[in-house]
Amino acid sequence: MSSWRRHCLGLALGAAFATGAAHSQLPTPAAARPEGTIRALEQAIETRGDAVALPAGGVGTVTVTRCAKCGPVTMLAGTASIWLLGDRPVAFDELRRALQSHPRAPVLVFYRGSGGALTRLVAHVPRTPAP
Numbered sequence: 001m002s003s004w005r006r007h008c009l010g011l012a013l014g015a016a017f018a019t020g021a022a023h024s025q026l027p028t029p030a031a032a033r034p035e036g037t038i039r040a041l042e043q044a045i046e047t048r049g050d051a052v053a054l055p056a057g058g059v060g061t062v063t064v065t066r067c068a069k070c071g072p073v074t075m076l077a078g079t080a081s082i083w084l085l086g087d088r089p090v091a092f093d094e095l096r097r098a099l100q101s102h103p104r105a106p107v108l109v110f111y112r113g114s115g116g117a118l119t120r121l122v123a124h125v126p127r128t129p130a131p
Contacts, residue, residue, distance in 0.1 A: 042119055044110045045073060049123060050103035058083070058092030062118050064109050075109075075116040082120035086127070098125045 045064050053063040055077055063072045083095040090098075099105065102125040110119045 040113060042110050043113055044108055047107050047109065048103065049099040049105040049107050049125075052099065052107055052109065052121070054092075054096055054099070062109070062121070075111045075118045077118040077121075081118045084120060084122040086122070086124055095121065095123060099123055102126065 045066055047064055047066055051065040055061055058081070059078055060076070061074050062077050063074050065072050083090050083092050085095060085098055099107070102123075105123050105125045107124070108122040110121070111117060112119060
């Protein structure tokens with residue numbers, strides 16, 4: 001590398017360092033500083049379709065087993081609970097049929113912490129090709 005290139009590289013690195021150092025000393029705007037504690041709004045369980053026991057009509061207790069050695073987790077499904085096949089909202093009965101047809105399908109169960117209210121259940125079943 002020529003001395004001219006080394007000199008230019010040295011100037012560029014020095015300028016970058018000086019800019020970075022000056023920027024790091026600027027005060028953080030109040031809006032960007034976190035205040036209080038962080039709270040989880042939702043929790044999620046990833047499991048399979050055969051590890052989820054659904055209520056009879058879409059409203060009631062849902063029991064989910066996280067793993068073979070884990071104890072079951074119960075939550076309440078209500079009228080506000082959302083049933084999804086992939087990214088598509090579906091009726092509860094369609095979701096139930098899909099899980100019966102694909103018991104090993106991956107399922108994500110989202111719920112609100114202490115109250116145990118089921119917010120949404122997402123099943124990832126194979127899509128059937130359009131006719």
